[in-house]
Amino acid sequence: MRHVLVALLFAASSFAAKPNIILILADDLGAKELSCYGNTLHKTPNLDKMAAEGVRFETHFSMPLCTPTRVCLMTGQYGFHNGFLGMGDKAFTPQKQSPKAEMGNHFTHADLMKSAGYATAQAGKWQLSGTLPTLVRDCGFDEYRMWAYDHNLPAGITHPAHEKGGNAPRYWHPSIVENGQYLPTKAEDYGPDLFNDFVIDFARKHKTEPFFIYYTSVLTHSPHLETPDPANPGKRWPATFKSNLEYLDHLMGKLLTSLKTEGLDDNTLVIFIGDNGTGGDGKATLTELGARTPCIIRGPGLGVKAGVVSKAVADLTDMMPTLAEFSGATLPKDVPFDGHSLAPVLRGEKEKHRDWIYSHLDDGRVLRDTRWLLEIDKGGKGEKFFDCGESRNGAGYKDVTNSTDPEVKAARQKFASILAGMPEPKPHEGMAAKEMKKSKADKKTKGMVKEGEGEKPASTSTPSPASMKDRDVRFAFRDQNKDGRIDHDEFMKTASGKDPTANEARFKKMDRNQDAGVSKEEFLNEK
Incomplete structure (x- = not known):
């Protein structure tokens, strides 16, 4: 039925000249990391230039x-519609028997673009459902080059290299599947280069027809390894978050230059966003720091204004209707969509396209308009309400949670009314939400959130996990970024054993599904 719907939309669409669209999703990158958002430590000249030539949403x-x-971006739906309220807690993700558990059952942005006659491709991180040989293509993509976990590889194939902890690598000597086939790589191959090259090649091959590329960058997710040094072939930049971000910026510059070289620049809409707040500094927290990501959109020949810093509030759900408006595609009327097209703001026709934006994780929620911000932690705990004034980066926010001022009370009543219009996020019947320990990022006061803030070392005053007898408590301690899983770096840093080889072996054994992390279920059920 899903494919019939796509075919009907395809037949109904107009095939006049259409703009190309490249949608880029950076990994673990909060807005505050880019210099165009005020960061004074990181140099991102190519993304800054893209912002200067387009619209940057504050x-x-x-x-x-x-x-x-990723599910929200691909479907244009909040979790109460697409089923993915969360990630690490099974009480808030679709159950196995639910059709929503398989991404191929959803109407995606790639399906939308194919209905308008677009060639479609995906490059980089997938990390969603599906199996070979239809993996990724189930979701409307003609071609793809994806970072592959071991369980994504074709039968009989073993990738020769692995990161510490047994994870198939995304960076050096990357594990890659392209269009269902294993792509052999060498030790000196750098994954982000190969994904960027694929995007450039796909655009070049399809320059005579409209194309849509969903570019899911593996940068800047940990581990933050060395990167190539663009100015000195054979040499490398140091293994830091800063280097990883600045190399991502280099790749964005290379991509934008290629569009000009191929004569595609004027007719290509390029969208750059992040998937969540920065790892270890916002990610997985029910705060604005966890939800606020960069959003830069450039389309010089498509009516997109240049040099605009927009105060309009926007979120992921806005991308689907924006793609529809620019491509001329028709959104199916029997599928709910939660966003609003950004096109009027991009073209300077309106200052704003919606009144509020929304983010969620499990049963926690974040709601914002141009002035007020509501943060509700998981389980309805720790509710906070802020008067942000004109600020957008956390600086100077006033905590008015307990205020009785009539203006504050009216704003809270308005937000309560907005939330009442949505289904309340709850765990599946018969299931309880996991107890999650509050993270350091959760505890930051709003006035302390500053642009240009550097990475901070982990505290050394936390007790050793060996002294923690309760495994739930130990898991909460070892899951230091509070994303519901213990990644390899966290596992090795917090291990009570002193033998690195034994710790490596234990991590590999506990990571039963080989997804480069130990879930709480895997941790509690260690044999």
């Missing part, structure tokens, strides 16, 4: 964690 919300963001 306040754009993603979900605070990877999977709900």
Whole structure:
């Protein structure tokens, strides 16, 4: 039925000249990391130039964690419609018997673009459902080059290299599947280069027809390894978050230059956003720091204004109707969509396209308009209400949670009315939400959130996990970024054992599904 719907939309669409669209999703990148958003430590000249030549949204919300963001972006729906309220807690993701559990059952942005006659491609991180040989293509993509976990590889194929902890690598000597086939790589191959090259090649091959590329960058997710040094072939930049971000910026510059070289620049809409707040500094928290991501949109020949810093609030759900408006595609009327097209703001026709934006994780929620911000932690705990004034970066926010001022009370009543119009996020019947320990990022006061803030070392005053007898407590301690799983770096840093080899072996054994992390279920059920 899904494919019939796509075919009918395809037949009904107009095939006049259409703009190309490249939608870029950076991994673990909060807005505050880019210099065009005020960061004074990181140099991002290519993204800054893209912002200067297009529209930069001061306040754009993603979900605070990877999977709900990716599903929301691909479907144009909040979790109460697409089923993915969260990620690590099974009480808030579709149950196995639910059709929503498989991404191929959803109407996606790639399906939308194919209905308008677009060639479609995906490059980079997938990390969603599906199996070979139809993996990724189930979701409307003609071609793809994806970072592949071991379980994504074709039968009989073993990738020769692995990161610490046994994860198939995304960076050096990357594990890659392209259009269902294993792509052999070498030790000196750098994954982000190969994904960027695929995007450039796909655009070049399809320059005579409209194309849509969903570019899901693996940068800037940990591990933050060395990157190539663009100015000195054979040499490398140091293994830091800063280097990883600045190399991502280099790749964005290379991509934009290629569009000009191929004569595609004027007729290509390029969208750059992040999937959640920065890892270890916002990610997985029910705060604006966890939800606020960069959003830069450029289309010089498509009516997109240049040099605009927009105060309009926007979120992930706005991308689907925006793609529809620019491509001329028709959104199916029997599918609910939660966003509003950004096109009027991009073209300078309106200052705003909606009144509020929304982010969620499990049963926690974040709601914002141009002035007020509501943060509700998981389980309805720790509700906070802020008067942001004209600020958009956390600086100077006033905590008015307990205020009885009539203006504050009216704003809270308005927000309560908005939330009452949505289904309340709850765990599946018969299931309880996981107890999650509050993270350091959760505890930051709003006036302390500053642009240009650097990475901070982990505290050394936390007790050793060996002293924690309760495994739930130990899991909460070892899951230091509070994303519901213990990644390899967290596992090794918090291990009570002193033998690195034994710790590596234990991590590999506990990571039963080989997804580069230990879930709470895997941790509690260790044999």
